[in-house]
Amino acid sequence: MLAQYFPIYFFDCDIYCERCRAVQKFKIFSQVEYDKHDLNKILPAKPLYCKCDKCENFTIYTTDEFAELQEQDYAKNSLCKIWGLSNLETGDRVWHSEYGIGRVENIFNNKGNTSYSLSFLSLENQTIPPQSFNDDKLTSIFYRIIPQNIANAKIGENAYHTEQKCEGKIVGLSFGEKNNIIAKFGNEILTIENTEENFLSNEAIEKNAKWRCENLPFFEDLEINTISQILSVQGKVPNLKAACNLETIINSVPHIRSSILLLDIQESTDENKVISDDLLTSSSEPTKIIITKNNLELYKLLIKNEIHIYNCKIQFAPQEIFITGFYCDKSIPERIYTVLGNLPIKSLKLDLKFRSEIKILKTSLKNGNFVRIVSSGETILIDGWVKTSKQKSFATIEAILRSLKFNVKNNLYITLNNVL
Numbered sequence: 044m045l046a047q048y049f050p051i052y053f054f055d056c057d058i059y060c061e062r063c064r065a066v067q068k069f070k071i072f073s074q075v076e077y078d079k080h081d082l083n084k085i086l087p088a089k090p091l092y093c094k095c096d097k098c099e100n101f102t103i104y105t106t107d108e109f110a111e112l113q114e115q116d117y118a119k120n121s122l123c124k125i126w127g128l129s130n131l132e133t134g135d136r137v138w139h140s141e142y143g144i145g146r147v148e149n150i151f152n153n154k155g156n157t158s159y160s161l162s163f164l165s166l167e168n169q170t171i172p173p174q175s176f177n178d179d180k181l182t183s184i185f186y187r188i189i190p191q192n193i194a195n196a197k198i199g200e201n202a203y204h205t206e207q208k209c210e211g212k213i214v215g216l217s218f219g220e221k222n223n224i225i226a227k228f229g230n231e232i233l234t235i236e237n238t239e240e241n242f243l244s245n246e247a248i249e250k251n252a253k254w255r256c257e258n259l260p261f262f263e264d265l266e267i268n269t270i271s272q273i274l275s276v277q278g279k280v281p282n283l284k285a286a287c288n289l290e291t292i293i294n295s296v297p298h299i300r301s302s303i304l305l306l307d308i309q310e311s312t313d314e315n316k317v318i319s320d321d322l323l324t325s326s327s328e329p330t331k332i333i334i335t336k337n338n339l340e341l342y343k344l345l346i347k348n349e350i351h352i353y354n355c356k357i358q359f360a361p362q363e364i365f366i367t368g369f370y371c372d373k374s375i376p377e378r379i380y381t382v383l384g385n386l387p388i389k390s391l392k393l394d395l396k397f398r399s400e401i402k403i404l405k406t407s408l409k410n411g412n413f414v415r416i417v418s419s420g421e422t423i424l425i426d427g428w429v430k431t432s433k434q435k436s437f438a439t440i441e442a443i444l445r446s447l448k449f450n451v452k453n454n455l456y457i458t459l460n461n462v463l
């Protein structure tokens with residue numbers, strides 16, 4: 044059920060699966076498109092749907108719970124190198140078996156001998172006399188120190204167990220009555236209780252959220268739940284303003300990992316459904332309110348309303364829809380605003396080009412598939428949806444045979460891939 048609200052495949056990650064009782068490859072899906080090459084733009088506490096490739100069991104983690112989604116300096120600032128194992132640089136955080144967590148203050152080089160001056164929290168940041176060690180197999184990896192430094196541990200971090208003196212990886216987090224960090228050392232899975240951070244129970248979070256919302260006139264239409272300290276709110280709200288207001292309230296609930304708002308805006312009885320400027324500016328920050336539709340559903344909604352866009356591409360950003368393509372009926376841009384205008388979005392951007400030369404070669408609607416083939420000059424465009432990639436390839440062949448042109452752009456959605 045929840046999967047449909049996370050339509051965008053993001054990345055793969057090795058995570059401990061509670062059902063398989065083993066580390067498995069998980070597929071991670073997001074609600075909006077993120078760029079892994081631009082980590083600064085990935086906001087924390089955004090929910091991600093994580094599905095085990097083997098047993099399809101799923102869990103929700105958030106963007107700040109994955110090591111690989113953090114900014115470049117994150118490991119250097121939060122994790123430690125190991126005294127005796129690591130190649131140290133000035134400023135590095137370091138774990139020393141005798142003194143605990145410290146910092147490399149200075150490095151001295153004397154005739155090929157390197158010694159380090161270190162300061163330690165346990166010594167009230169006093170520097171100890173320069174020390175050196177011998178090892179020719181040094182690493183530059185930063186480690187999560189287990190069990191001494193477990194607050195804010197993230198999946199994918201390298202881990203170092205200070206009692207067993209071995210290296211491993213953080214492979215999961217669990218949030219229940221107790222909050223645990225799951226780490227893999229060799230073939231062993233260890234569960235370490237996170238006592239460093241304070242979390243509220245699901246019941247306490249839910250009670251708090253309901254108390255904050257109970258005076259809202261549409262409170263009866265809301266379903267508020269908490270699973271693993273993630274607050275989810277599903278229901279109908281009268282308009283975008285109410286949705287933004289609700290979002291502010293939900294985000295003020297303390298000690299939540301993330302929130303998921305799945306809201307429908309009640310059908311407007313107003314004839315004029317075009318988004319007004321007032322609504323466009325009523326919410327300033329990109330928010331977590333999500334449109335309970337995916338790209339294909341939006342495309343289907345357009346087709347249902349006789350809005351045909353060719354070479355059609357639909358993109359989502361938070362609360363924003365961006366549509367590109369060609370059209371040959373001049374009323375189309377305005378009709379798009381009418382049809383999509385009552386969705387909970389802040390803006391609707393269109394980059395559509397009018398092409399009078401577009402000719403329909405074939406429209407087929409059967410067995411739940413919809414295919415339209417058109418020509419635009421020397422280019423053949425195919426839009427619609429089919430169930431399998433085989434049907435998609437077949438449409439290309441059909442378009443070539445029908446037009447005897449080889450420049451074919453096939454934009455068909457494949458619907459079976461969209462069922463998670």
Ligand SMILES: [Zn+2]
Nearest residue numbers: 060063095098
């Ligand atoms: Zn599994």
